[in-house]
Amino acid sequence: MGGTQMHGPYAPFFEEDGVERCRGTDIDVRALVAGLPSGVKDGLRYREVPWSRFCGPYGTADEVPDHLDALRSDGEAADRGLRGLDSDLWHQGGTYAPAALAAPFLVRIAAGSARRRAEILWMLGATARRPHFGDGSRAGLLQTTSPGGMYDTHGYPAHWTVEAVRGVLAADASLLLPLLDDPVPEVRRASCYVLAAAATAPGISAALRDRLAVEDVPEVRASLVPAIAQRARDHHDPRSAAAWARTLWADPGRPAEIRVSAAVAWLALVDDPVPGALLEALADTVTGDVARVMDAVPWIRDVDAGGAGLSRCLVQMLGTDARDVLGIDAAPWPGGDPFA
Incomplete structure (x- = not known):
């Protein structure tokens, strides 16, 4: 390619x-x-x-x-x-x-x-x-x-x-x-993954949001958030979707995987400086169990199918600030074409 x-x-x-x-x-x-x-x-x-x-x-x-x-x-x-x-x-x-x-x-x-x-x-x-x-x-x-x-x-x-x-x-x-x-x-x-990629069509975004309101499986909940964000990025107003994602990652009452997925979606929707509150939210919610849930999310799995998708994604998005979340010396992760 x-x-x-x-x-x-x-x-x-x-x-x-x-x-x-x-x-x-x-x-x-x-x-x-x-x-x-x-x-x-x-x-x-x-x-x-x-x-x-x-x-x-x-x-x-x-x-x-x-x-x-x-x-x-x-x-x-x-x-x-x-x-x-x-x-x-x-x-x-x-x-x-x-x-x-x-x-x-x-x-x-x-x-x-x-x-x-x-x-x-x-x-x-x-x-x-x-x-x-x-x-x-x-x-x-x-x-x-x-x-x-x-x-x-x-x-x-x-x-x-x-x-x-x-x-x-x-x-x-x-x-x-x-x-x-x-x-x-x-x-x-x-x-979630399939519908998020569809060209313009009525009803998809509303159906994804309706499903998120009732979904109780963590891996599916965490997959609905980037699906909604991708629809907004491609077809609507990414700023409005970013505001919605921010309410999710900033809410300590939300399930941890939703907060993490929403933080990643917010980062992907805007190019604003990363707020300290987002780093704090991630530091509070990224655990080994949550990382395993997130690594099943299709977008995160695309980053690394070997089980390090969330870590690799956060390092690419946050650079050395990722050490505040992951507790590692977050040098830039090798990227590019894995087949090169």
């Missing part, structure tokens, strides 16, 4: 730094997905989609329909389907064009059956975002799309793919919103 050099199988379709040339054509995955007939999507007629027109990480995407067939099965076949989709849609933090074609079908498979629901939602959430590469900075934690063009390893505009997946999530929000009330906490947690 990255760069602006056109190469690979898409080279004949794009000029150097000239991706607008193909906007709206049959090579623009955004236009293709937006134009899929409802009967194709609702009937799971994914074999009618032109998969061969686009490439996954390892070549053509012709096997994706077989993986979707397997995913709708049981047992080992479904596991194989998930592994195959993971290989063909998303690789080393980057989203590939077939992910956008698969997204409307994955939404319907997840909505229609509880089997592998959480795993499907995690896949949708991952493919609807830019490569994060451990970026837990104030500017980067809630950033869904890249400010400039990004291209996959075949030279396709990866930002087009992310936009297309986000569009699918918005168009199909009515299928995803009920999953916020799923009886399985992991599904609710994944639903």
Whole structure:
């Protein structure tokens, strides 16, 4: 991922730094997905989609329909389907064009059956975002799309793919919103991550706030806060959301994981100087148990999936001030692309 050099199988379709040339054509995955007939999507007629027109990480995407067939099965076949989709849609933090074609079908498979629901939602959430590469900075934690063009390893505009997946999530929000009330906490947690990445759509922010008012599982509560913050950052007024987050982290009556999650969200919503009261709130609430809860929050897990996500995020956001929270000599945490 990255760069602006056109190469690979898409080279004949794009000029150097000239991706607008193909906007709206049959090579623009955004236009293709937006134009899929409802009967194709609702009937799971994914074999009618032109998969061969686009490439996954390892070549053509012709096997994706077989993986979707397997995913709708049981047992080992479904596991194989998930592994195959993971290989063909998303690789080393980057989203590939077939992910956008698969997204409307994955939404319907997840909505229609509880089997592998959480795993499907995690896949949708991952493919609807830019490569994060451990970026837990104030500017980067809630950033869904890249400010400039990004291209996959075949030279396709990866930002087009992310936009297309986000569009699918918005168009199909009515299928995803009920999953916020799923009886399985992991599904609710994944639903936060998916809905937060959707393009503009009515009702999502209100539904996330309504769920936060009744949610009693710490990992899910802590995931709802950045989901609400991300919606505000992308679609509304981040200042208003920052004021809301501040009321949460400043309230000693709130559960510790909500205060910590709200403090992180506040830091990601504004570039104001860090107030001493926030450092004090974090010092009072960041314990080993709370860190373990926070490391299950999707945004924090993206910073470090190995169980050090909260620490790494706070060091990136606070610099040496993190020592007041973590009790360590908080030198800047190594960052950047882990695959470099």
